Amino acid sequence: MDLKALHNNWIATGEAEYVAENALCIKPSTPESLSKQLAQLAKHQVSVAQSSAAMAGLMHLHWISLNQFKKIDSSNAADYIVRVQTGVTFGELDAHLAQYKQMFPLRYPAEMTLADILATDRATLESGLRGYPRDSVLKSEVATPDGELTYSGADVVKNVTGYDLHKFYVGSRNAFGILTEVTLKLIARPEGIQSITAQCDKLVDALHLMTELRTSLLTPTVCELIETQTGWTIVAQLQGAAAFLESSTRTWRENASSLWTFDSLQSDFDDDGIQGLIDSVQPWPQDYAVLEIVTPLSDWEDLLKKLHVLIPVDSEAYLQARPLAGLIYVAAKPDVFKALATAVQCLITEYPQAFMQWSQWPEAVYTALAHRDVFWTEVRQWNLPTDPLQLTLLKNLKKRYDPQNTLWTPELEL
Amino acid sequence: MTTPPKISQLISQFRERLGSRNVLTRASELLTYECDACTLLLHPPQIVVLPKTPEDVAFIVQHCIRAEIAYTARGAGTGLSGGALPVEGGVLISLNRMNKLIRLDPENRTATIEPGLINASLNKAANPHGLFYAPDPSSMAACSLGGNIAENAGGIHCIKYGVTTDHVLALQVVLPNGEVSWIGNPTRRLHGPNLLGLIVGSEGTLGIITQAVLKLTPLPQKTRVHLATFQSLEAAGAVVAAVIQQGLLPSAMEFMDAFTVRAVNTAFNVGFPENCEAVLLIELDGSSGQVEEDGKLLLTIFQEHGVGQIRTGESVEERAALWKARKATVAAYGRYMPAFYLHDCVVPRSRLVDILREIQAVAQKYNVMIANVFHAGDGNLHPHVLFDPAIEGQTENSMRAGDEILQTCLNMGGALSGEHGIGLEKQAYMHLQFTPQSLEKMQVLKEIFDPANLNNPGKIFPQRQGCGETRVTLSTSHFKATETASAEGGVWI
Numbered sequence: 001m002d003l004k005a006l007h008n009n010w011i012a013t014g015e016a017e018y019v020a021e022n023a024l025c026i027k028p029s030t031p032e033s034l035s036k037q038l039a040q041l042a043k044h045q046v047s048v049a050q051s052s053a054a055m056a057g058l059m060h061l062h063w064i065s066l067n068q069f070k071k072i073d074s075s076n077a078a079d080y081i082v083r084v085q086t087g088v089t090f091g092e093l094d095a096h097l098a099q100y101k102q103m104f105p106l107r108y109p110a111e112m113t114l115a116d117i118l119a120t121d122r123a124t125l126e127s128g129l130r131g132y133p134r135d136s137v138l139k140s141e142v143a144t145p146d147g148e149l150t151y152s153g154a155d156v157v158k159n160v161t162g163y164d165l166h167k168f169y170v171g172s173r174n175a176f177g178i179l180t181e182v183t184l185k186l187i188a189r190p191e192g193i194q195s196i197t198a199q200c201d202k203l204v205d206a207l208h209l210m211t212e213l214r215t216s217l218l219t220p221t222v223c224e225l226i227e228t229q230t231g232w233t234i235v236a237q238l239q240g241a242a243a244f245l246e247s248s249t250r251t252w253r254e255n256a257s258s259l260w261t262f263d264s265l266q267s268d269f270d271d272d273g274i275q276g277l278i279d280s281v282q283p284w285p286q287d288y289a290v291l292e293i294v295t296p297l298s299d300w301e302d303l304l305k306k307l308h309v310l311i312p313v314d315s316e317a318y319l320q321a322r323p324l325a326g327l328i329y330v331a332a333k334p335d336v337f338k339a340l341a342t343a344v345q346c347l348i349t350e351y352p353q354a355f356m357q358w359s360q361w362p363e364a365v366y367t368a369l370a371h372r373d374v375f376w377t378e379v380r381q382w383n384l385p386t387d388p389l390q391l392t393l394l395k396n397l398k399k400r401y402d403p404q405n406t407l408w409t410p411e412l413e414l
Numbered sequence: 415m416t417t418p419p420k421i422s423q424l425i426s427q428f429r430e431r432l433g434s435r436n437v438l439t440r441a442s443e444l445l446t447y448e449c450d451a452c453t454l455l456l457h458p459p460q461i462v463v464l465p466k467t468p469e470d471v472a473f474i475v476q477h478c479i480r481a482e483i484a485y486t487a488r489g490a491g492t493g494l495s496g497g498a499l500p501v502e503g504g505v506l507i508s509l510n511r512m513n514k515l516i517r518l519d520p521e522n523r524t525a526t527i528e529p530g531l532i533n534a535s536l537n538k539a540a541n542p543h544g545l546f547y548a549p550d551p552s553s554m555a556a557c558s559l560g561g562n563i564a565e566n567a568g569g570i571h572c573i574k575y576g577v578t579t580d581h582v583l584a585l586q587v588v589l590p591n592g593e594v595s596w597i598g599n600p601t602r603r604l605h606g607p608n609l610l611g612l613i614v615g616s617e618g619t620l621g622i623i624t625q626a627v628l629k630l631t632p633l634p635q636k637t638r639v640h641l642a643t644f645q646s647l648e649a650a651g652a653v654v655a656a657v658i659q660q661g662l663l664p665s666a667m668e669f670m671d672a673f674t675v676r677a678v679n680t681a682f683n684v685g686f687p688e689n690c691e692a693v694l695l696i697e698l699d700g701s702s703g704q705v706e707e708d709g710k711l712l713l714t715i716f717q718e719h720g721v722g723q724i725r726t727g728e729s730v731e732e733r734a735a736l737w738k739a740r741k742a743t744v745a746a747y748g749r750y751m752p753a754f755y756l757h758d759c760v761v762p763r764s765r766l767v768d769i770l771r772e773i774q775a776v777a778q779k780y781n782v783m784i785a786n787v788f789h790a791g792d793g794n795l796h797p798h799v800l801f802d803p804a805i806e807g808q809t810e811n812s813m814r815a816g817d818e819i820l821q822t823c824l825n826m827g828g829a830l831s832g833e834h835g836i837g838l839e840k841q842a843y844m845h846l847q848f849t850p851q852s853l854e855k856m857q858v859l860k861e862i863f864d865p866a867n868l869n870n871p872g873k874i875f876p877q878r879q880g881c882g883e884t885r886v887t888l889s890t891s892h893f894k895a896t897e898t899a900s901a902e903g904g905v906w907i
Binding site for chain 1: 519521522523565566568572573576577579580589591593595596597599600601605606607608609611612614615616655658659660661662663701703704707760761762763764789792793794827828829830831832833834835836840844847848849851852853854855856858859860861862863874
């Protein structure tokens, strides 16, 4: 069957549709259909992109939407695990889990699909304390261009049987296969959520407040230090048993700085959540490019101070720090970003364990990729190991798992 | 097939590099390395080498590649699945002498170690700084961290703190092409495809770990152990399910059946209450306030499920006394039967009562004794099938009983191994958990890393395909008496 006939066949069965001239969105109804479609595309040597890349403006002639993969199986809810297809959005999953007083350890925008979260192993505000999505994936089902659906892991919280391929697929941006279903490890939904904020004019004062919070007996799940147009804002969140939160924060408030503002204790997450609060503070628009600097916990404060001095006041660039994870973000307009990145790179050479990588925020990656002439190569290489041995291993794996190179991943130079 | 001249040449090359004392070739010297703590199978190496540096390891691997001789790395030999056995003979690389704690960085909560460092030694160094290394296999007093990483070891506290893979930041690995590579980053998880998560738990089949940067965790402010007795397995199982369902996250939740309690009391006089069918040991840790809050909830759960006796331990000594019995179980079994077959299967935690009933039925069906002590908090069972190889038919019955338990676990949605690995012991069962296509994808990974298949060959994957597949042949002569095991120097689970 030629490609055109194949398209028509898929369209007739509701498994694809044209979304623009010559741009075909493949909408498989089942993981089995997806693996067959991938195999047929591979046979025709036609590459296919994941939907988030296409949505972000990197339009491709063939792209995949997993929107029909909506199954959530909580038959093992008593075991604090859930089996879920990757077309499910975070909001859908979270609402489902709330019935069982459970949650995924990390929180995302409601409309984001698990496919997007897992493809990038997307960090969140909670990652410093609770890790990354990869840490919570117990089992995966993956569709590959050889037409197979394969599995690794198991529907249990502890398992060392076979290679942990699910840990490899998560974060690989669909370069080796497309995750269609995962089993996730869950945690108890907190009965109390307490947000705390503070604002200061100067970085030095903000850092003093950060120390005050860090040395308290409180254990924030989220702690973010954000540069604004007028100074610095700290946004933190505590989660836990309501009575315990109430008593521990009451005790702390008696001695803490008066700059701290305590929101009322909530019994569940807001729709916008803590990210909404941060978004309302964050001064930079979505089309800014964002660079991520990874520092040891011992260095982040010192490095932040130096970056603050380094970045010109009139550059319209902003800093943000995630102290629990030792992360510093530099956000800047794409047209000044490259020069800024070069300066930052020079500065961080003073810190042997610090390094720079592209922000894990996919929007920022796609922003950069959209400026193809400036960033294309850098971005595609920054998410890969620099060691040529490891790069060769990855390239060889790509050749075996995707021999026709039809799984198109703009973010990886494989 | 290995030819003697190649071996002779390797011996000369290794002696020149490492010195004669670090190259073992006499049969009496090799005997130590013919098995690990899984004494079911014996595979003596042809040469044992004792490198001291990563460069030594790379040198050994490079020469093995040139000679086309298989090589296998080994830590402390406490593995329970035959993962470190040189199944094709060849060179055994013992990493015991690479046992340094290279750097402890309390500020960044990391430790850089050599693979031969004993797990407990790291904790001894980290504890004074208010930190600990969380994965704590029961063999932590003897097992090496390199072996822990290779097997993705678990332990009593992994219900709360995660298994080894959650605590590895970076690895220096001698890859099967003989090159040394750092995988991961000591500061933080890297973005992009993750080779680190593949190496951890790959049972030494994708490379040899020569250094590692490990994450350390702050010691909890308070720790309290609760011992609770129950009149039925069902009640104890229901408590485990209730603890999980209520969202409590204990740092440990261990189960011992009545037989096990009697055995440890008899052997070690630990004074555990015996008028019960099951004992749970549940440890809570965290801030003082949190432990108090969780403790109240736990006691309510106990009472709702007809708890018998409750004992608590809070000081180091009190807690050690309660844990002593748990850690001495295997040695205690030796008083009842001279041999055992230890399993390591997993079921969803909500199925614990079901699987315990099934195990009882299997024991009756095959007329064997099965003792249960296990990590209830994560559904990781350790049924010990006790038997006497001298009694005709008992070994075979024990094997059949074990097979049936494994199959039952898988039928309940479980897994073949929770922490001991597949190694040689369970490779013939892999097709029960994975489809042929899934196994093939895993084997592709092995081929990419190790195209010559010289790095710890013959492990994890079934070696013969199709319905003619047979499990590892276990000879009665391969079972060693459990009487020789002791709490200090035997088998741990």
